Amino acid sequence: MTFKANDQVDGLFSGSVADTGVVRLTLWFAVLSSIVLLGAVGIWPEQALVFNQEGGLFETISAACLFAAGVAALWRYPGVTRLYIGLTLLLLAERELEAGVYPEGSLPFMILDGLDSVLDVTLVRVLLACVVLGGVMWHGIPTGWRAVKRRAPFMIVFIAAGCLAVIAQLLEEFTGLHGEALSSVMKARLFVMEETLEMFFSIGILASVLIGWSKSSSDETSHDKDIRAFPDPS
Numbered sequence: 001m002t003f004k005a006n007d008q009v010d011g012l013f014s015g016s017v018a019d020t021g022v023v024r025l026t027l028w029f030a031v032l033s034s035i036v037l038l039g040a041v042g043i044w045p046e047q048a049l050v051f052n053q054e055g056g057l058f059e060t061i062s063a064a065c066l067f068a069a070g071v072a073a074l075w076r077y078p079g080v081t082r083l084y085i086g087l088t089l090l091l092l093a094e095r096e097l098e099a100g101v102y103p104e105g106s107l108p109f110m111i112l113d114g115l116d117s118v119l120d121v122t123l124v125r126v127l128l129a130c131v132v133l134g135g136v137m138w139h140g141i142p143t144g145w146r147a148v149k150r151r152a153p154f155m156i157v158f159i160a161a162g163c164l165a166v167i168a169q170l171l172e173e174f175t176g177l178h179g180e181a182l183s184s185v186m187k188a189r190l191f192v193m194e195e196t197l198e199m200f201f202s203i204g205i206l207a208s209v210l211i212g213w214s215k216s217s218s219d220e221t222s223h224d225k226d227i228r229a230f231p232d233p234s
Contacts (some may be wrong), residue, residue, distance in 0.1 A: 084135025
Protein backbone atom coordinates (compact mmCIF):
# COMPACT_ATOMS: atom_id res chain seq x y z
CA MET A 1 0.00 0.00 0.00
CA THR A 2 1.26 3.50 -0.84
CA PHE A 3 0.45 6.88 0.62
CA LYS A 4 -0.54 9.61 -1.83
CA ALA A 5 -1.91 12.12 0.63
CA ASN A 6 1.41 13.92 1.16
CA ASP A 7 1.91 14.53 -2.56
CA GLN A 8 -1.60 15.86 -2.90
CA VAL A 9 -1.18 18.16 0.08
CA ASP A 10 2.15 19.50 -1.21
CA GLY A 11 0.63 20.32 -4.58
CA LEU A 12 -2.38 21.95 -3.01
CA PHE A 13 -0.21 23.98 -0.64
CA SER A 14 2.01 25.29 -3.43
CA GLY A 15 -0.98 26.41 -5.47
CA SER A 16 -2.53 28.07 -2.43
CA VAL A 17 0.65 30.03 -1.72
CA ALA A 18 0.80 31.32 -5.28
CA ASP A 19 -2.86 32.27 -5.26
CA THR A 20 -2.51 33.97 -1.89
CA GLY A 21 0.41 36.04 -3.14
CA VAL A 22 -1.58 37.34 -6.09
CA VAL A 23 -4.56 38.04 -3.86
CA ARG A 24 -2.42 39.97 -1.38
CA LEU A 25 -0.85 42.13 -4.11
CA THR A 26 -4.29 42.85 -5.53
CA LEU A 27 -5.65 43.70 -2.10
CA TRP A 28 -2.79 46.10 -1.34
CA PHE A 29 -3.30 47.83 -4.67
CA ALA A 30 -7.02 48.11 -3.99
CA VAL A 31 -6.42 49.50 -0.48
CA LEU A 32 -3.98 52.15 -1.70
CA SER A 33 -6.29 53.16 -4.56
CA SER A 34 -9.22 53.39 -2.15
CA ILE A 35 -7.28 55.60 0.25
CA VAL A 36 -6.31 57.94 -2.58
CA LEU A 37 -9.89 58.17 -3.87
CA LEU A 38 -11.34 58.65 -0.39
CA GLY A 39 -8.81 61.38 0.30
CA ALA A 40 -9.67 63.10 -2.98
CA VAL A 41 -13.42 63.20 -2.30
CA GLY A 42 -12.69 64.41 1.23
CA ILE A 43 -10.55 67.28 -0.03
CA TRP A 44 -12.88 68.28 -2.88
CA PRO A 45 -16.35 67.29 -1.61
CA GLU A 46 -18.33 69.78 -3.68
CA GLN A 47 -16.74 68.57 -6.91
CA ALA A 48 -17.30 64.95 -5.86
CA LEU A 49 -21.03 65.58 -5.35
CA VAL A 50 -21.46 65.22 -9.10
CA PHE A 51 -20.60 61.54 -8.81
CA ASN A 52 -22.44 60.87 -5.54
CA GLN A 53 -25.99 61.99 -6.33
CA GLU A 54 -28.91 59.54 -6.29
CA GLY A 55 -28.53 57.45 -9.42
CA GLY A 56 -25.05 58.89 -9.96
CA LEU A 57 -21.83 57.14 -10.90
CA PHE A 58 -20.85 55.85 -7.47
CA GLU A 59 -24.32 54.55 -6.66
CA THR A 60 -24.54 52.88 -10.07
CA ILE A 61 -21.17 51.21 -9.51
CA SER A 62 -22.34 50.01 -6.09
CA ALA A 63 -25.52 48.51 -7.50
CA ALA A 64 -23.67 46.94 -10.44
CA CYS A 65 -21.08 45.32 -8.15
CA LEU A 66 -23.74 43.93 -5.81
CA PHE A 67 -25.75 42.63 -8.76
CA ALA A 68 -22.66 41.01 -10.28
CA ALA A 69 -21.79 39.51 -6.89
CA GLY A 70 -25.31 38.10 -6.58
CA VAL A 71 -25.22 36.52 -10.02
CA ALA A 72 -21.71 35.16 -9.40
CA ALA A 73 -22.80 33.70 -6.05
CA LEU A 74 -25.78 31.94 -7.63
CA TRP A 75 -23.48 30.45 -10.27
CA ARG A 76 -20.50 29.59 -8.07
CA TYR A 77 -22.41 28.36 -5.03
CA PRO A 78 -25.45 26.38 -6.18
CA GLY A 79 -27.79 24.55 -3.86
CA VAL A 80 -30.62 25.41 -1.52
CA THR A 81 -28.38 25.99 1.50
CA ARG A 82 -26.26 28.49 -0.47
CA LEU A 83 -29.15 30.24 -2.19
CA TYR A 84 -29.23 32.89 0.55
CA ILE A 85 -25.87 34.32 -0.60
CA GLY A 86 -27.02 35.30 -4.07
CA LEU A 87 -30.48 36.37 -2.93
CA THR A 88 -29.12 38.67 -0.23
CA LEU A 89 -26.72 40.36 -2.63
CA LEU A 90 -29.41 40.82 -5.28
CA LEU A 91 -31.72 42.36 -2.68
CA LEU A 92 -28.96 44.74 -1.62
CA ALA A 93 -28.44 45.72 -5.26
CA GLU A 94 -32.15 46.43 -5.65
CA ARG A 95 -32.14 48.48 -2.46
CA GLU A 96 -29.21 50.56 -3.70
CA LEU A 97 -31.25 51.97 -6.58
CA GLU A 98 -34.55 53.81 -6.34
CA ALA A 99 -37.12 53.90 -9.11
CA GLY A 100 -37.85 57.56 -8.44
CA VAL A 101 -34.47 58.74 -9.76
CA TYR A 102 -35.29 57.48 -13.25
CA PRO A 103 -37.80 58.97 -15.68
CA GLU A 104 -41.25 57.43 -15.34
CA GLY A 105 -41.86 54.93 -18.12
CA SER A 106 -38.16 54.19 -18.69
CA LEU A 107 -36.91 50.61 -18.53
CA PRO A 108 -34.97 51.03 -15.23
CA PHE A 109 -38.03 52.68 -13.67
CA MET A 110 -40.35 49.87 -14.73
CA ILE A 111 -37.96 47.15 -13.55
CA LEU A 112 -37.32 48.72 -10.15
CA ASP A 113 -40.95 49.68 -9.64
CA GLY A 114 -42.02 46.12 -10.48
CA LEU A 115 -39.48 44.67 -8.06
CA ASP A 116 -40.67 47.02 -5.33
CA SER A 117 -44.24 45.88 -5.89
CA VAL A 118 -43.25 42.21 -5.70
CA LEU A 119 -41.14 42.70 -2.58
CA ASP A 120 -44.02 44.49 -0.86
CA VAL A 121 -46.04 41.25 -0.91
CA THR A 122 -46.02 39.73 2.57
CA LEU A 123 -45.72 36.14 1.34
CA VAL A 124 -42.66 37.01 -0.74
CA ARG A 125 -41.03 38.67 2.25
CA VAL A 126 -41.71 35.66 4.44
CA LEU A 127 -40.25 33.25 1.87
CA LEU A 128 -37.15 35.39 1.39
CA ALA A 129 -36.69 35.69 5.15
CA CYS A 130 -36.94 31.90 5.56
CA VAL A 131 -34.41 31.26 2.79
CA VAL A 132 -31.92 33.85 4.04
CA LEU A 133 -32.17 33.09 7.77
CA GLY A 134 -32.19 29.34 7.17
CA GLY A 135 -29.14 29.56 4.92
CA VAL A 136 -27.24 31.73 7.40
CA MET A 137 -27.95 29.34 10.28
CA TRP A 138 -27.35 26.12 8.36
CA HIS A 139 -24.46 27.13 6.09
CA GLY A 140 -23.29 30.70 6.68
CA ILE A 141 -22.28 30.58 10.35
CA PRO A 142 -20.41 27.22 10.23
CA THR A 143 -18.64 28.12 6.98
CA GLY A 144 -17.79 31.60 8.22
CA TRP A 145 -16.32 30.22 11.44
CA ARG A 146 -14.10 27.78 9.52
CA ALA A 147 -13.01 30.62 7.23
CA VAL A 148 -12.10 32.82 10.20
CA LYS A 149 -10.05 30.05 11.81
CA ARG A 150 -8.19 29.43 8.54
CA ARG A 151 -7.83 33.16 7.82
CA ALA A 152 -9.28 32.62 4.37
CA PRO A 153 -8.60 35.59 2.05
CA PHE A 154 -12.24 35.91 1.04
CA MET A 155 -13.27 36.23 4.69
CA ILE A 156 -10.64 38.92 5.32
CA VAL A 157 -12.02 40.90 2.38
CA PHE A 158 -15.59 40.30 3.56
CA ILE A 159 -14.84 41.56 7.08
CA ALA A 160 -13.01 44.61 5.72
CA ALA A 161 -15.96 45.41 3.45
CA GLY A 162 -18.34 45.04 6.39
CA CYS A 163 -16.26 47.48 8.44
CA LEU A 164 -16.50 50.03 5.63
CA ALA A 165 -20.28 49.65 5.59
CA VAL A 166 -20.42 50.22 9.36
CA ILE A 167 -18.29 53.37 9.07
CA ALA A 168 -20.52 54.65 6.27
CA GLN A 169 -23.60 54.06 8.42
CA LEU A 170 -21.97 55.87 11.35
CA LEU A 171 -21.22 58.86 9.12
CA GLU A 172 -24.86 58.96 8.06
CA GLU A 173 -26.05 58.78 11.66
CA PHE A 174 -23.60 61.49 12.73
CA THR A 175 -24.78 63.80 9.95
CA GLY A 176 -28.39 63.22 10.92
CA LEU A 177 -27.76 63.97 14.60
CA HIS A 178 -25.48 66.97 14.20
CA GLY A 179 -26.55 68.30 10.80
CA GLU A 180 -27.64 71.67 12.13
CA ALA A 181 -24.23 72.35 13.65
CA LEU A 182 -22.32 71.41 10.47
CA SER A 183 -21.43 73.71 7.63
CA SER A 184 -22.65 72.96 4.12
CA VAL A 185 -19.13 71.97 3.08
CA MET A 186 -18.79 69.54 5.98
CA LYS A 187 -22.19 68.03 5.22
CA ALA A 188 -21.12 67.55 1.61
CA ARG A 189 -17.83 66.02 2.76
CA LEU A 190 -19.50 63.52 5.06
CA PHE A 191 -22.08 62.65 2.40
CA VAL A 192 -19.56 61.96 -0.37
CA MET A 193 -17.36 59.97 2.01
CA GLU A 194 -20.38 57.90 3.05
CA GLU A 195 -21.34 57.16 -0.56
CA THR A 196 -17.73 56.38 -1.46
CA LEU A 197 -17.40 53.94 1.45
CA GLU A 198 -20.63 52.25 0.39
CA MET A 199 -19.17 51.84 -3.10
CA PHE A 200 -16.02 50.32 -1.59
CA PHE A 201 -18.24 47.96 0.40
CA SER A 202 -19.94 46.75 -2.78
CA ILE A 203 -16.63 46.27 -4.57
CA GLY A 204 -15.27 44.38 -1.57
CA ILE A 205 -18.29 42.08 -1.48
CA LEU A 206 -17.87 41.33 -5.18
CA ALA A 207 -14.17 40.57 -4.62
CA SER A 208 -15.02 38.32 -1.68
CA VAL A 209 -17.50 36.31 -3.77
CA LEU A 210 -15.06 35.98 -6.67
CA ILE A 211 -12.20 34.88 -4.38
CA GLY A 212 -14.47 32.56 -2.42
CA TRP A 213 -14.01 28.95 -1.51
CA SER A 214 -14.51 26.11 -3.91
CA LYS A 215 -17.42 23.81 -3.12
CA SER A 216 -15.07 21.01 -2.14
CA SER A 217 -13.24 23.24 0.35
CA SER A 218 -16.19 24.99 1.94
CA ASP A 219 -18.29 21.87 2.26
CA GLU A 220 -15.47 19.67 3.55
CA THR A 221 -16.19 17.91 6.82
CA SER A 222 -14.01 16.15 9.37
CA HIS A 223 -15.34 12.87 8.03
CA ASP A 224 -13.99 13.77 4.58
CA LYS A 225 -10.59 14.53 6.12
CA ASP A 226 -10.57 11.21 7.95
CA ILE A 227 -11.28 9.37 4.72
CA ARG A 228 -8.38 11.11 2.95
CA ALA A 229 -6.08 10.19 5.81
CA PHE A 230 -6.42 6.47 5.06
CA PRO A 231 -3.86 4.94 2.71
CA ASP A 232 -4.77 4.41 -0.90
CA PRO A 233 -5.53 0.70 -1.36
CA SER A 234 -3.93 0.79 -4.80
